[in-house]
Amino acid sequence: DAGITQSPRHKVTETGTPVTLRCHQTENHRYMYWYRQDPGHGLRLIHYSYGVKDTDKGEVSDGYSVSRSKTEDFLLTLESATSSQTSVYFCAISGGKVYGYTFGSGTRLTVV
Amino acid sequence: AQTVTQSQPEMSVQEAETVTLSCTYDTSESDYYLFWYKQPPSRQMILVIRQEAYKQQNATENRFSVNFQKAAKSFSLKISDSQLGDAAMYFCAYRSAVGAGNQFYFGTGTSLTVIP
Numbered sequence: 001d002a003g004i005t006q007s008p009r010h011k012v013t014e015t016g017t018p019v020t021l022r023c024h025q026t027e028n029h030r031y032m033y034w035y036r037q038d039p040g041h042g043l044r045l046i047h048y049s050y051g052v053k054d055t056d057k058g059e060v061s062d063g064y065s066v067s068r069s070k071t072e073d074f075l076l077t078l079e080s081a082t083s084s085q086t087s088v089y090f091c092a093i094s095g096g097k098v099y100g101y102t103f104g105s106g107t108r109l110t111v112v
Numbered sequence: 113a114q115t116v117t118q119s120q121p122e123m124s125v126q127e128a129e130t131v132t133l134s135c136t137y138d139t140s141e142s143d144y145y146l147f148w149y150k151q152p153p154s155r156q157m158i159l160v161i162r163q164e165a166y167k168q169q170n171a172t173e174n175r176f177s178v179n180f181q182k183a184a185k186s187f188s189l190k191i192s193d194s195q196l197g198d199a200a201m202y203f204c205a206y207r208s209a210v211g212a213g214n215q216f217y218f219g220t221g222t223s224l225t226v227i228p
Contacts, residue, residue: 033215042116042203042218058215090157092216100147101216103157 006104023091135204
């Protein structure tokens with residue numbers, strides 16, 4: 001969607017390798033989120049950020065870390081990818097509680 | 113944590129007909145927001161409609177409307193005059209109104225097929 005981009009769009013990686021997904025926004029929103037989408041589970045929160053260098057864990061944070069050194073960039077890192085981390089990853093931004101999310105276009109990650 | 117339940121994994125509707133997608137949620141809060149998102153095969157998540165819990169009037173957006181029953185904790189989406197482009201996965205989502213950057217809680221989704 002306009003104002004938020006994710007990269008890469010697709011990635012295949014091997015078990016045990018590190019992987020970093022990038023989310024970039026041009027809306028200057030304070031809040032950014034990483035979700036994973038899996039069949040039968042909907043979207044589940046991995047980590048979120050409420051400002052530069054301010055991040056917190058979501059319900060499925062094990063095996064993931066994040067960093068936010070600038071307002072516009074929120075990085076998700078899989079330190080050592082596992083097959084259970086094969087999923088579609090979405091980044092989202094929010095301008096405040098009364099608004100919905102704006103989502104990126106998602107990254108399909110396959111760990112083989 | 114709040115839970116959101118979509119009990120219909122799959123639904124189908126004839127083109128031009130009306131279909132209703134169900135969503136229930138569990139919360140102890142009195143002030144919150146509810147959303148329906150559409151995810152077509154392109155994978156993009158698109159906001160369809162939003163409802164503030166303090167508003168008794170049901171939200172509408174063109175062919176999309178909701179039936180919000182706060183006491184029953186129910187939030188169904190009605191799609192009128194269904195079109196082929198409505199075929200998608202639909203997610204119901206809850207967001208607390210307490211605090212600023214609260215996360216969304218999503219249901220597991222309903223896959224809608226539109227039959228020509």
